[in-house]
Amino acid sequence: MTMSLPRRQFIKLSTLTLAGALMPRWAFAARSGNALRIPPEWTGGPLTAAAANLPIWPGHSTAALALNDHVPGPTIRLRPGDLFDMEVVNQLNGEDLVLHWHGLKAPAAFDGHPNQAVAPGGAYRVTFPLLQDPAFCWYHAHTHDLTASQVYRGLAGAFIIDDPERDAALGLPTGVRDIPLLIRDWKSNVNFALTYNPSMFEHMWGYLGDTILVNGTPEAWLSVDQGSWRFRILNACNARVLRIAFNDRRIFHVFASDGGLTGMIEPVTELDLSPGQRIEILVSFADLPVGESVQLRSIFFPITAPMGGPAGPRQGDPLPIMTFHVDAPGNASALPVSLPAPVLPDEALARRTRNFDLGVVNGQHTINNQVYDLDRIDFEVAPGEVEIWQFTNRTANFHPMHIHGAFFKVLSRDGAAATLPTDRGWRDTVTVYPNETVRVVIRFGPRPGLFLMHCHNLEHEHEMMQNFAVTAPQPPPLQITSENNEVVVSWPAPSDGWILEQSDDLLDWQPVANAAELSGDRMRWRQPLPPDRQFYRLNMPDTL
Ligand SMILES: [Cu+2]
Incomplete structure (x- = not known):
């Protein structure tokens, strides 16, 4: 397996192309490596996981686990507010399957908890509205004790919540200048295969590859012009932390993170991206x-353990x-002058602190000295x-x-x-460096149910994981009275996040038209009698 060419040879190859502004198609064949693959986009219909033999390396057939016959799986591109509705079909050979929608605000029932996995031959439907800002997310297998193995063999793909009109208005590159890069490593000593076979040592430290695939492309290159490009970068490695930089140390600008825009356009020359994390960058050539x-490249960084x-x-x-080949003028x-900033939670609103100690006990990765138990709510x-x-x-190790x-x-x-470029904005994954303590302020959604918190080093995940339950919301008690030909609905204040809704059939609920007002220690809302609707409730709607 040849690694990428030394720079000297790139230059020699490149001189072939100087005669023309655009490289002739025949010349591509002379290039080392492979043109970057862009995964197909999901256009509706089922997403089927099955074994497949794919030409990941030209001239070789690689046994992998594919989604709709692709590794990585098709890119799901939807818009904020869209209903995500998909049937996930498990055609794997003897393996259960569940997919997690990483970065999506999914209800617990569709989040991909390992207890939702279906047996081979089974299928399940996922349906929920995308109630969140545009963001670069992904999806991957999350099957109990099989996450690492299934993701390594191919069960992952990009999920883009997209608003190109917004982005164009903000001055961000869109369309062909907006490229997702799903980066993962692979062990080349297993000949052209995606074989998952970790040693005891690798179970502890992570299954690290020595070669990178981008969108399933080995030795990938992309033909670009001299213009500005947007790259959505995902670290989809099982365990490898990437220290991302260009070989000429050029500056690139980070403007989005796991949860979308950070409100910053931050110039950097390198940054660390851990498994599961995403960034979006602007690069000019x-x-x-x-x-x-x-x-x-992922550049060298020192470690103190025999990792x-x-x-x-x-x-x-x-x-x-x-590699990026500059093939055309442009x-x-x-750069955008400014980008909208997300409204992040205020630390002062936190009602408690929880401590999670990340350790190793008896050769297993633990949180607060406990190994994950599928049936225990922590x-x-x-x-x-x-x-x-x-x-x-x-x-x-990194967690x-x-x-x-x-x-x-x-x-x-x-x-x-916290000042790392990957600490900005809304995050769903944070790197905890060796022997480090990291504090975050977290805001839970309104949706009850069972969720997970875990290390995204996938060799650790099945142990270093906890279940937590978001309890069902209990609305404050409503009091409904009539006064002076008015119906008066009131409830104790403060009651953050609750809004008053009304209905005349208990089926179709609408927010009340005029706002409730704080009076003393209660919220009050009035409507002339007779009301056109008779039922009232407090509801906590999904919000960003
Ligand atoms: Cu870990």
């Missing part, structure tokens, strides 16, 4: 002559990710509640902690304000 190339084992790939290894567009939280969660890493059913803001690392 205007400074490169047509015919030049630049490489995206790769005696002779295998190591955490922090330098690895080429992909004009870089100006704690309960109230819907809509704001809490501080503190993760303390008592190990020498990217991922929370289902809620987003959070990263507050601090070892007591200092």
